[in-house]
Amino acid sequence: MHDASSGRMARRKVKLDVDSRALVEYADDEPSTFASMLGGLIEANVRTRPEKEDDFDSLVARVGIWVTDIDEGVTLDFKGGKLIVHNGLKPRRTLTIRADAETVMSLSNLKIGLLGLPVYYDGVGRGVAAKLLMGKLKVDGLLPNVMTLNAVTRIFSVQ
Amino acid sequence: MAVKAFSNEWARAFKDEVNKSSIYKSAAKGWKWTVGLVVEAEPDKNFPESKGIVMDLYDGEARDVKVGTAADAQTCDFVLTAPYSRWKEVATKQLDATRGMLQGKLKLKGDLPTIVRYTKASQEMTECTTRVPVEWPDEK
Numbered sequence: 106m107h108d109a110s111s112g113r114m115a116r117r118k119v120k121l122d123v124d125s126r127a128l129v130e131y132a133d134d135e136p137s138t139f140a141s142m143l144g145g146l147i148e149a150n151v152r153t154r155p156e157k158e159d160d161f162d163s164l165v166a167r168v169g170i171w172v173t174d175i176d177e178g179v180t181l182d183f184k185g186g187k188l189i190v191h192n193g194l195k196p197r198r199t200l201t202i203r204a205d206a207e208t209v210m211s212l213s214n215l216k217i218g219l220l221g222l223p224v225y226y227d228g229v230g231r232g233v234a235a236k237l238l239m240g241k242l243k244v245d246g247l248l249p250n251v252m253t254l255n256a257v258t259r260i261f262s263v264q
Numbered sequence: 265m266a267v268k269a270f271s272n273e274w275a276r277a278f279k280d281e282v283n284k285s286s287i288y289k290s291a292a293k294g295w296k297w298t299v300g301l302v303v304e305a306e307p308d309k310n311f312p313e314s315k316g317i318v319m320d321l322y323d324g325e326a327r328d329v330k331v332g333t334a335a336d337a338q339t340c341d342f343v344l345t346a347p348y349s350r351w352k353e354v355a356t357k358q359l360d361a362t363r364g365m366l367q368g369k370l371k372l373k374g375d376l377p378t379i380v381r382y383t384k385a386s387q388e389m390t391e392c393t394t395r396v397p398v399e400w401p402d403e404k
Contacts, residue, residue, distance in 0.1 A: 137368070138366060138367060139367070139368075142365070142366060142372075142376060146376045149376055149377050153377070172366060174360075174363060177366070206360065206366050207362055207387075210380060213380050214380065214381065263377040263378075263380045263381045264381065
């Protein structure tokens, strides 16, 4: 009889295809429109753009996004292959992005260039960089988490 | 001269404004989907029946803008729905359309990555609505 406790079983890491697994969950019974939009945007991106899958599967970070002109925010809790979207800002965030609605939309329009880095030298990129310099786009926790921000930008980008 | 809100005359004036906009022309390059605006009835605002605006937009050009029923607009690839007074807020610059969508004041149906990719075009389209002089039924 096989004794499961005594032997070592060969284990294979099974990676489910993005089509067959739930990628995004909502922590709240009634997700805000903003939470639904961001969750829906990321889910559509990962499902339709294979190049985003590796970032999505490896990213573990809690990212807050606060939209200053509508006083609403979300926390995107990336758990390595799964995203849980919370209404509002939750504690223990790795990064928090604060900007107006237009700038948040611009972030998702950043192009991704060489080495998977966001492009800050075209029209959209210069606009985002200028807002960062003028303090209209604030990223709390940026310095120790630049790589995380780049990964989030790649997942978030629709370009 | 002011035109009646969401009438055939309004649709023609709006189409002309869109086609006059060089910003829209360049920002909407590559767009090839229809857009429907559902304007929900608000009888207390003298807007008794819902209407649908069907926009045939293609590659930076408004090929056709028609006023029909809400059901007509709902068949479009992208559908934005809001009560009459919300649309009036958008057209009079009291509500930014992007903010309205994020807050759920304007309900959006359609592929999100596509609409986000064309944020600038949709903002310019909103600007075009603000340039059409309108006679509002609740201001009569």
